[in-house]
Amino acid sequence: MRALSETPMPTPSMTVAPEAVTPGFVGFAAIVVVVLAVILLIWDMNRRIRRVRYREEVREELDAEQAAQAAQAGPDADDASTAAPEDASDDGRPDGR
Numbered sequence: 001m002r003a004l005s006e007t008p009m010p011t012p013s014m015t016v017a018p019e020a021v022t023p024g025f026v027g028f029a030a031i032v033v034v035v036l037a038v039i040l041l042i043w044d045m046n047r048r049i050r051r052v053r054y055r056e057e058v059r060e061e062l063d064a065e066q067a068a069q070a071a072q073a074g075p076d077a078d079d080a081s082t083a084a085p086e087d088a089s090d091d092g093r094p095d096g097r
Contacts, residue, residue, distance in 0.1 A: 023030075
């Protein structure tokens with residue numbers, strides 16, 4: 001047992017140059033590009049989600065206003081509310097695209 005404790009442990013030596021196994025500037029630039037792309041994608045996603053949320057809020061407000069107008073007009077307005085809308089090309093987008 002004593003022979004095992006006196007045997008020195010070999011230390012690993014570098015067989016490859018450290019510059020050959022590091023990512024270097026190209027790896028750093030690639031990571032920066034990926035990080036910037038992710039940041040821009042998250043920013044665009046948040047903008048689109050916010051836009052959808054605002055459009056839904058506007059639709060709810062418009063529906064509430066139409067319901068209030070229909071309630072004020074009475075039963076005679078039921079025939080007018082089932083008629084075709086004035087602008088049939090409007091698909092509900094506020095910007096008209």
